[in-house]
Amino acid sequence: MTTTASSSMLSGSNSGEVLRVQVAACTRLLNMLGVLHYSGHVSIRAPGRDQLYIQTRTESRAEVTPDSILLVDFDGNVLEGLPGKPPSELVIHTGIYKARPDVGAVIHNHMPLAAAITMARGARVEIMDFHASRWAAGVPVMREVGHIKTEADGAVLARALGDANALLLRAHGLVLTSESAPAILVDTVHFEDNLKAMKEALAFGGELMPITAEEIARVGEYEDRAHHICKMWNYYAGEGRKANILPDDWDVEL
Numbered sequence: 001m002t003t004t005a006s007s008s009m010l011s012g013s014n015s016g017e018v019l020r021v022q023v024a025a026c027t028r029l030l031n032m033l034g035v036l037h038y039s040g041h042v043s044i045r046a047p048g049r050d051q052l053y054i055q056t057r058t059e060s061r062a063e064v065t066p067d068s069i070l071l072v073d074f075d076g077n078v079l080e081g082l083p084g085k086p087p088s089e090l091v092i093h094t095g096i097y098k099a100r101p102d103v104g105a106v107i108h109n110h111m112p113l114a115a116a117i118t119m120a121r122g123a124r125v126e127i128m129d130f131h132a133s134r135w136a137a138g139v140p141v142m143r144e145v146g147h148i149k150t151e152a153d154g155a156v157l158a159r160a161l162g163d164a165n166a167l168l169l170r171a172h173g174l175v176l177t178s179e180s181a182p183a184i185l186v187d188t189v190h191f192e193d194n195l196k197a198m199k200e201a202l203a204f205g206g207e208l209m210p211i212t213a214e215e216i217a218r219v220g221e222y223e224d225r226a227h228h229i230c231k232m233w234n235y236y237a238g239e240g241r242k243a244n245i246l247p248d249d250w251d252v253e254l
């Protein structure tokens, strides 16, 4: 398989080849940004099938390639890809895709700020930045502590997520859901930026002043999510090119 995805990405193609490039690029870029490191994983649903694309359990997030991305069914069977097992917390992804037909991409990571906010009694995610308005309805917390490794664990996690697009895992990390790999990168950056803003604002000694529901509604009237995702994805892809994170022959830009 060539690693060049062709210009089909521009036309919105969701062929397996394009999706493999997107999972690999998203993973490398989030590793570049320090969100993924030795652990954490991104997946994309294979449209119309009970299958997903995800990296192997052991490959470095800095070195994944389209060829090494696995195609896995919702029972965890590897259908395509180089030899290797899927991540040990695969059921996070399969549990969500089974429960949420609207979700096209999932990330699980161990973002320190996401874990830390679950360690402060009474603390919750406030919307400080309008780019975080996607989570204005609230970010639930899964209280059970520990890795998510069984199908039953995955179902519990999906129930804890419910209809939300973010779930904090107590003393563990974070799950986000989006429509695509570019969107999951953008949402991950904004989720972390919002937590940083909360923490930094509190350092000034006053009270937090989250943006209000009315302000979120007003901003939402002129925000173009698709345009914003395209702009940010292409920006980080460009940074990845300059840093030699993304190979020249990966057709990544939207």
Ligand SMILES: [Zn+2]
Pocket (backbone or CB within 6 Å): 089, 108, 109, 110, 147, 148, 172, 173
């Ligand atoms: Zn984990």
